[in-house]
Amino acid sequence: MTEPQIKIENLYKVFGSNPESVMDLVHDGIDKNKLLVDTGHTLGLKDINLSINPGEIFVIMGLSGSGKSTLIRHFNRLIDPTAGKLIIDGMNVMDLSQDELLEFRRHRISMVFQRFGLMPHKTIIENVSFGLAVQKIEKKERYEKALRWIDDVGLSGYEDQYPSQLSGGQQQRVGLARALCTDAEILLMDEAFSALDPLIRSEMQDQLIELQQKLNKTIIFITHDLDEALRLGDRIAILKDGEVVQVGEPQDILLNPADDYVEAFVKDVNRARALTVETVMKAPVNRITAETIGEALVQMRGFKSEYGYYVSDEGYQGVVKQETLETAVKDDLVGDDWHEKYYEDVPTVAPGDILEEVIPETLDNQVPLPVVNDEGELEGQLSRAQISKVLSNE
Amino acid sequence: MSETSWFTEFPQMDRADLLAIRKTLDGGYREFSRNYGEAIESFFDPILAFLVWFEKLLINAPWLLVIAIIVGIVYGATRSWKLSVGVIASLLLIGYLGMWEDTMRTLSIITVCTLLSIALGIPIGILMAGSNRAQSIITPILDIMQTMPAFVYLIPVVMLLGIGKIPGLIAVIIYAIPPVIRLTNLGIRLVDSEVMEAATAYGANRWQKLFGVQLPLAMPNIMAGINQTIMMALAMVVIASMIGVKGLGQPVLKAITNQYFTLGLFNGLAIVALAIIFDRVSQAYAKRSQRHMGGAHND
Numbered sequence: 001m002t003e004p005q006i007k008i009e010n011l012y013k014v015f016g017s018n019p020e021s022v023m024d025l026v027h028d029g030i031d032k033n034k035l036l037v038d039t040g041h042t043l044g045l046k047d048i049n050l051s052i053n054p055g056e057i058f059v060i061m062g063l064s065g066s067g068k069s070t071l072i073r074h075f076n077r078l079i080d081p082t083a084g085k086l087i088i089d090g091m092n093v094m095d096l097s098q099d100e101l102l103e104f105r106r107h108r109i110s111m112v113f114q115r116f117g118l119m120p121h122k123t124i125i126e127n128v129s130f131g132l133a134v135q136k137i138e139k140k141e142r143y144e145k146a147l148r149w150i151d152d153v154g155l156s157g158y159e160d161q162y163p164s165q166l167s168g169g170q171q172q173r174v175g176l177a178r179a180l181c182t183d184a185e186i187l188l189m190d191e192a193f194s195a196l197d198p199l200i201r202s203e204m205q206d207q208l209i210e211l212q213q214k215l216n217k218t219i220i221f222i223t224h225d226l227d228e229a230l231r232l233g234d235r236i237a238i239l240k241d242g243e244v245v246q247v248g249e250p251q252d253i254l255l256n257p258a259d260d261y262v263e264a265f266v267k268d269v270n271r272a273r274a275l276t277v278e279t280v281m282k283a284p285v286n287r288i289t290a291e292t293i294g295e296a297l298v299q300m301r302g303f304k305s306e307y308g309y310y311v312s313d314e315g316y317q318g319v320v321k322q323e324t325l326e327t328a329v330k331d332d333l334v335g336d337d338w339h340e341k342y343y344e345d346v347p348t349v350a351p352g353d354i355l356e357e358v359i360p361e362t363l364d365n366q367v368p369l370p371v372v373n374d375e376g377e378l379e380g381q382l383s384r385a386q387i388s389k390v391l392s393n394e
Numbered sequence: 395m396s397e398t399s400w401f402t403e404f405p406q407m408d409r410a411d412l413l414a415i416r417k418t419l420d421g422g423y424r425e426f427s428r429n430y431g432e433a434i435e436s437f438f439d440p441i442l443a444f445l446v447w448f449e450k451l452l453i454n455a456p457w458l459l460v461i462a463i464i465v466g467i468v469y470g471a472t473r474s475w476k477l478s479v480g481v482i483a484s485l486l487l488i489g490y491l492g493m494w495e496d497t498m499r500t501l502s503i504i505t506v507c508t509l510l511s512i513a514l515g516i517p518i519g520i521l522m523a524g525s526n527r528a529q530s531i532i533t534p535i536l537d538i539m540q541t542m543p544a545f546v547y548l549i550p551v552v553m554l555l556g557i558g559k560i561p562g563l564i565a566v567i568i569y570a571i572p573p574v575i576r577l578t579n580l581g582i583r584l585v586d587s588e589v590m591e592a593a594t595a596y597g598a599n600r601w602q603k604l605f606g607v608q609l610p611l612a613m614p615n616i617m618a619g620i621n622q623t624i625m626m627a628l629a630m631v632v633i634a635s636m637i638g639v640k641g642l643g644q645p646v647l648k649a650i651t652n653q654y655f656t657l658g659l660f661n662g663l664a665i666v667a668l669a670i671i672f673d674r675v676s677q678a679y680a681k682r683s684q685r686h687m688g689g690a691h692n693d
Contacts, residue, residue: 119592
């Protein structure tokens, strides 16, 4: 495991006139509503602990009021916590002086906003190069760099327009280009795609995934949309009433929701699109390793199925049916050795395939599909029954 | 006095006490102006020198040149031939009707008042926008400045500085500065919080935020404030003339006391002409500096 790049430890945020004064009550676990009624303070975030690895897309998701926008503003200290630590690359961001904080924001971390946060009085190229202008970099140099990013997000030719002349999706591309232009390793995205209509949103998601494959940034992505979270996230944290209720990889969240709240969330998700073959397949119990057909038949009877997956030293070879083998033995056509013509015409699937893509093949075939990895080894088997079980939310 | 007199008649302070209060305050202030009047007057000397210099410049410059410069500014700001022609016509008429010198005097004091109001008002507005406490202190002061009858604050100013240009200038600024302060404050407070957050998130410091984001985005409001300030300054011209500010106000004052209707009308119309020129120029400039507000809003 790599060292986490960002660590949040015991972070609390209380809003009100004198947040420090109520921290004892908060530590004692006072109820959020009781705190508000008794003291007039609002508990925004409660005991947040997260570690985020370099190069991953970490999604923080929650409904409105869950504190997710408050939380993301702690990463670059747009909001200061009431208590707790924020450690980035081993440095406690809370200890930074005002000047160090400016430097930190200029070089280490950048941000994309829900309603874009573009400067309406600046042109696109001025907006994209804003972070560099703040660093007092020469105009020529920053425009050169900005032009490259404008090109990368597909907005070439728009550089002298004003934001109001662009559509929502284009404006958010400007926001993204601006964030990438400072070369910060950490990218904060606060509901970056929520204000866009669904088609543009999924386009932007694709673009982000594509860019991320090239750039390998550490991205913290806030969303209220679980489909988006599952699509983008390497890991997902679910926030409820200012507390983290579950952190895990997308399939963990889907298949093992931590509580009723998460379960209610994941109920409406399109699982076929969110899950991969790997997460649904069964271990390859019908593996046949026998060297002769006779032994293979014995093995097959042993696991009480009429089919098997023949695996030799070179890896997965093919699917065989009991009936075919028995006929072969009876007719004594080619002796006891394996031959290609015994194999059934069954496609293989890869462990990383999205479930949705393999559903047709699964339904078309009587036998469960063999799951074969890049090295040609049999990793599992995928049956119709397993798919229907997962998709029907059992 | 009957038993229930307090019920029908307001139980007011004793006359002698009231008189004593007034005497003490007036005496105190008189003492203050006797002791510090000269020091304060010398503080304003540079402004007075500038005011006199600028007035002489406008009066002594060839009238054709002055008209050419004014029209040049008008055309440069508005790019409108119609307005430029109107300005030429009204300036020629003003000169022909014998009001050229007074108009130049008024133009000079209004210009100086406006520049000073902007120079003082915008920083105060910025201060107000940055702190709720400053806002809660300054707002009532602005309310007083706008509603207190001008004659009332003319009294202490005249007591302190005598009659002349500087007291007139102070009176005009007191009356005219509130709009630019209020609208600077409002304009900055109305800047989209997410845009400000973005500036902060990319590491902009206070000055970069102020000059790069807040002031440019508050500019439409600030310009509206400046426009209002100019209009109010012009409205004060007549009152200022009562304490010795020369210009278009004095003939108006003379017209009031002697019932010369035509004299009053001519000079009044000259003030209106100046007002229209200032108004159109400042508005056109404001509009042209906001090019980005145009464009297709296709959300």
